[in-house]
Amino acid sequence: MDRRESLKVLLLGALGARSLSPDELAAAESGSPAHGTAGLASFRSRWAAWPNMSWAGPEYWGNRLQDWRVRTGRLVSRTRGPNRTLHCLTHRAEGANFTTRVHFELDAAAMKGDPAARVGLRFGLQGRFPGVRSAAVHGTGIDAAIDAAGYLWLGENRSATAIDVSGPVELRLRSRAEPGGxxxxLTGGTLGPTGESLGIDPPAASHIETLFDATAVLGNLALLSHHPSASGASGPGSVPASTPAPAATFLDWTIDGPDVQATPAAAFGPIWFAQYTLHRGILKLTAQLAPIDGIEGLRVGLELxxxxxxxTxxxxxxxxxxxxxAEFRIEGWDAARPxxxxxxxxxxxxxGPETFEYRG
Structure with a gap:
């Protein structure tokens, strides 16, 4: 395991060890709701509510983290590189009956030089071990995306017709259990000037469907920005390179269905973890935060x-x-008083203001 992968595991390990209680963590890893942790089995992105920042928000895990940011109420995939994904941590598919829908804009002109480039969704993400954390770091899944010409791709299958990708588009992925799997x-269409759908329902501008093994669709759901020709990687263990230019802009993302497992407590951040030392009556505590330093006037508080x-x-x-x-120094600390x-x-x-906390 290289340094980059080690950091991913440490950060997501902090998610499990601190953000979730033992019951909550077991629920997130097994897919079974723990008491008091199960939420509504539907999800909708909130980028329109967040200020500009170099982070996607607490409901997500990005691969790579630095490739995603919020700008003017939209999520931007800020680099062109292979296999850039943004996992939803709080909602995942624990059965075959679910729907996920995404609205986005892509740079078709830039993608035309890369025939394998895709933007859209990746589903059925499963890792080496059960649960959201392993899938977020090591997960592989199935692509449901659009190429530069407007054709839909579902795994290795391409749609017979293309859609207009010169403006905002909509992808809807619907999975349904059948006796055989x-x-x-996957349906795709264009969006109107105010975001209304102009043809997502059949007969849609483009449509494709495939029968998968029932277990292949289970696991994490993620946004996808895949530009393989931007990679300068070569040889085993190399780190894929990227081109520092926006690859896609995501406007809205929803997930729902009877087999969607909701675990709101799995949200991670913006305060990731904290550590402290005590020496001669002086307490020093450092909190590690997500990249929210660009939010104007933001200060972090320490309460006892x-x-x-x-x-207080x-x-x-x-x-x-x-x-x-965020670093704190408290003098005159009485170590005899827990x-x-x-x-x-x-x-x-x-x-409105929203409060986030990390407890110790």
Whole structure:
């Protein structure tokens, strides 16, 4: 395992060890809801509510993390490279009956020089071990995407007709259980100037369907930006290169269906983890955050609670623009008095401030 893969595993390990209780973690890994953790089996992206930042949001895990950012209420795949995926951490397919839909814009002119380039969805992502974390790091799945000419691809199968990709497009993937497996239908169409669908329902501008083994469609669901000719990789163990230019812009993403497992507690961030030291009455605590340092005026708070009382803020700190950390120093710390702590960030969304916390 190289350094890049080690960092991925450590970060997602922090997700499991801290963000989820043992019952919640078991639910996320097994697909069974733990008490108090199961949410509505439907998901919708909220990029329109978030400020500009070099991060996709707490519901996602990006491969690579630095290839995804929010700009003016949209998600941008900021580089052209192979196998760029953005996994949904909170909702995944635990059965064959589900639907996922995405609205996006692609740069068809740039993609025409790369006949294998695809933008859209990847489903059935499964890793070396069961659960969302292994699939997010090592998962392989099935592509449901559009190429530069507007043809739909479902795995290795291409649609007979193409759609107009000069403007925003919509992809809908619908999976249904059948006696012989899972029938997956992929339909594509264009969007109107205000985002309304202009032909996603049959007879759609383009349509393709395939019967898969029922187990092949289970697992994580992800957005896909795949531009293989941008890779400068060569040889075993090499790191794929990328071209620093926007590859696609995603407007909206939904997931729903009776076999969608919702685990809201699996959201990860924007406070990823924290560590502290205590020496001669001085407490030093560092919180590691997602790349939200670009949010104007954002400060992070440290709060304490003793003896079952309420939370009291004892310090605030800015987010370091290079390390993406918040550092706290508390003098005169009484080590004889145990205390719970939490690190709190109030993020200004367009829907109103939203509070995120990490407890220790």
């Amino acid at each position: 899972a029938r997956v239908e 609670r003793r003896g079952g009382g309420g939370w 803020q004892v310090a605030t700190a800015p987010v370091d623009g290079l390390a993406r950390t 205390a719970d702590y939490r690190v709190v960030a109030n993020v200004p969304l367009t829907t």
